Amino acid sequence: MMDCNSVMVLFALLGCSYAGTISKCDVVKALRAESVPDSDLRDWLCLVEHESSFRYELEHVNSDKSIDYGIFQLNNKYWCDRPTPVDTSKCWKFNTCGCTDTCTSLIDSDISNDAKCAVQVKNCNDFDEWYGWRDHCANVQSSEYDFSDC
Secondary structure, X not given: OOOHHHHHHHHHHHHHHOOOEOOHHHXXXXXXXXXXXXXXXXXXXXXXXXXXOOEOOOEEXXXXXXXXXXXXXXXXXXXXXXXXXXXXXXXXXXXXXXXXXXXXXXXXOOOHHHXXXXXXXXXXXXXXXXXXXXXXXXXXXXHHHOXXXX
């Protein structure tokens, strides 16, 4: 039988385990705002699951000391904190200068700018930029990534 202190600790731990996460429907909403077709949403949801587990505050340090940020794990070497704002309508400019967002702007609960940058990456380079997608999500058809309730 648990005493009151044990119950309080348990609730505190449960609350922390969900800190910094966002819902599947929030991701769908942000991607739809960027005109992502519904036919691509399963791939996106699988990508987010395998890159960040829906944690928008996630920062992952890579072996080359670069850092992946946020729910889509956008890398500071390529996609954020780039020196020159650019017109990203051309892929070569986008691939040179990235999204023009600060990396710290990718780890807050507002994922609209994250979605915009991630969609630009996908539109220029497809999903192959993400190891999580390449290793787990190519041609995903799983009902696990159903978004019909969003």
